[in-house]
Amino acid sequence: MMSKKITTVPVLIVGGGLAGLSAALFLSRHSVPYVLIERHQKTNIHPRARGLNFRTMELYRELGLAKAIEEIGTQLAKGKGWYTAHTLREAEFDPEKMDIPKILPESVKSYFATLKEISPASSVRATQNLVEPILLEAARERGGDLRFHTELTAFEQNEDHVRATVLNRTTGVEETIVADYMIAADGAKSPVRQMLNIKMTEMNSHGHIINIYFEADLEHFVKGREFSACNITRTGAAGVLLAINNRDRWCYHVSYDFEGGETAAHFSEERCREIIQKAIDLPDLQVKILSVLPWEAAEKVAEQFQQDRVFLIGDAVHLMPPTGGYGANTGVQDAHNLAWKLAAAVHKAASPELLKTYEAERRPVAQMTVSEAGRVADTGVFSAMKKQTEKRISPFDDLIVSVGYHYESKAILKQDAAPSSLDHFELKGRLGTRAPHIWGEYQGRECSTLDLLGLGFVLFVGEKAEGWEDAAKYVSGQFGVKINTYSVGQNGDFIDKDHGWQNAYQAKEKSVVLVRPDGFVCWRCEEHIEQPTLTLEEVFAQLLGKKRA
Structure with missing residues (x-):
């Protein structure tokens, strides 16, 4: 019997989505070799996240990738605003009738002025399925060992290393990877989190939703009046239409009765096509269903972000409604926080105590971010989720969640007593805050x-x-x-x-x-x-x- 091949590496990354690929690039920047495995053959085909905030773009600017990402963002750059209409055909895309931003009008100008002051980068409207290939190509060009269609089947850890068994799903060959540390960036259902028996604390749920990614030529509807999203209210087809390129790629989000026993299996291609045709009010529209994903608009945070030599990032440790667009961005920032600490440990420049500050710093930020995403969801802006409040939101809340928080840990000296909150935005070089831009x-x-x-x-x-x-x-x-x-x-x-x-x-x-x-x-x-x-x-x-x- 042939023995398994054994690979030894400082870091094993499980998951090749936005968070995992970002972790790979950050580790590479700190001269840390890694192996990244991803069970799928390719990067994401579903758009999922549709935007990267300015803090994430600061990090991609650091990697020299900002320009490439900005270029793919031109497809969505024209589309602005959220609207509500009975059907898409009846929609009036008049800026005066925009649902979003449901914010205090007098603070809008101040928000954009502040944004220009605090960052050299700008937010980009780019979908995840277009961003991931850019990250993957960059990681490969920089010497990364990235293995797609390769799945983690088991692992164990001791005081010295993590020993993982991985399966090449193309060849059927198993291999052993021995790593100093492992990063789990394996998504909302995280097999690694489940193997570690780490529980998720559910703070709230805004319902279960089907995300239908489809192709249909609607350019004649929207040319010259491009939009970001439209809440459709028609009975039997109510949902949220999200623009992906404002031409022929779209996502439609429809709520379903999970508690009543309804599942994704009830949404056949035929049913999805009929819902979309009814929502748009074009019964003969040619609709090609590209993928259908069920998801829960839940607010959840893992009870642990680290267990010994295994660290979890992104959706593996925090889930939130898409309102605010914080999910993917928070995962990238998890990876950035962790990468330099792993590098210091791998290069023997720091004790393992430094690694404990990852959870100490990122978990409170995740809790605050998840709560804010839920608060925005409660306004009913995303009609597939239940409206629970009439309160308006301030754009400065977004700045605080994106970059205005501060860390408290042993990796910050002379602690500042004030906790992170949505009460006040300030970047003045305080301890534990992102260094100011000038x-x-x-x-x-x-x-x-x-x-x-x-x-x-x-x-x-x-x-x-x-x-x-x-x-x-x-x-x-x-x-x-x-x-x-x-x-x-x-x-x-x-x-x-x-x-x-x-x-x-x-x-x-x-x-x-x-x-x-x-x-x-x-x-x-x-x-x-x-x-x-x-x-x-x-x-x-x-x-x-x-x-x-």
């Missing part, structure tokens, strides 16, 4: 402070803060971590012509701000330090949970 000049070109982040730690220092560059070089060698130092000011490495440093970071000429590889402020001081090397040694010993080499 425009400036570096090496003769315009760039954002965020463009300097991502590879190692970054130390921003005021022009009169002395001794920190030498201290960073010494501590970098002692701890085996990369620390890039930039003086900021009128004559600094990063030329700050408009005094954005003082305003955005609430900084002084002697201020020092330490930013983690994931772009979050983890330590700062405002006054002169007599022994910066000793101070920085103490900071990194606490951050990484280990003494110097």
Whole structure:
């Protein structure tokens, strides 16, 4: 009997969707080899997520992929607004009759002005089935080991490693993969989560829905008046029509009676076609059903995001209604938070204690995000879900959920007592928050402070803060971590012509701000330090949970 092939790798990623592919790219950026397995033959054929928020686009900008993703987003860029109509044929796509945004009108201009101030990136209307191939191609070009049509069948872990059995579904050959760590990005029904017996806490449910992805030429209906979504109210065909390219690709969401025993099996291609024809009010419309997916508009968060050497990200640990578009974005940001910590552990620069901060930081954010998605769902904007409130929402809630939260863990020094909430949006360089964006000049070109982040730690220092560059070089060698130092000011490495440093970071000429590889402020001081090397040694010993080499 032939023995199984054994592959040894630092990280095994289970799942090749948006979160898993993003994790692969982030690990690659930190020089961590990995194997990614995905049970399907190809990336997603169903659109699923339809947008990436500005924070996710900041991360793809960091990877050099923002431009490619923006280009595929042009298909949906014209489509704006949510509407309600009896049928699509009767719809009046008049901006004055738009359902969305159901927000406080006076705050809209302020929202967009704030968005421009806080980020060099913009949100992109791009569907998941178009984004994933871009990520996959980039991961392969950067040397990743990605194996599609390969399924995890079993795994076990001990103090030293995870030992997984995987099956190549094309050849039928099994293989053993021994990894230091495993990332489960295997979706809402996560087999890994179930194998670990990790429970999901259900906070609320907004009903069960069938998502019908179909092809039908409706360009003549919408050309010149493109839209994002339309709630259809016609009896027997009520649902939500989502534009995928505003020409011939669409999704129609219809609620079904799960409690009454109705299932996806009741939605044959013929029935789906009839529902769509009735909703559009064209009985002879040629409709091709591409895929049918049942889903629950639930609010759920896993009780654990980590179990020993296994980490879970994305839908494997949090489920939320699509209202707000937070689900996929939250998964990408999970991966970004985790990747640099795994890299530090794999490269022996940090103790395993650092890895525990992944759950400590991301689980509270997931809980807040899931709650906000549910709150938006309660407004009834997505008619396939039940309306439960007449309250309006503020666009600033979206900013807080996207980037305005803050972390509390051992990887943030000198804790800030205020918890993350939807009460107030502010990015001022506070501990545990994403480092503020300001425009400036570096090496003769315009760039954002965020463009300097991502590879190692970054130390921003005021022009009169002395001794920190030498201290960073010494501590970098002692701890085996990369620390890039930039003086900021009128004559600094990063030329700050408009005094954005003082305003955005609430900084002084002697201020020092330490930013983690994931772009979050983890330590700062405002006054002169007599022994910066000793101070920085103490900071990194606490951050990484280990003494110097």
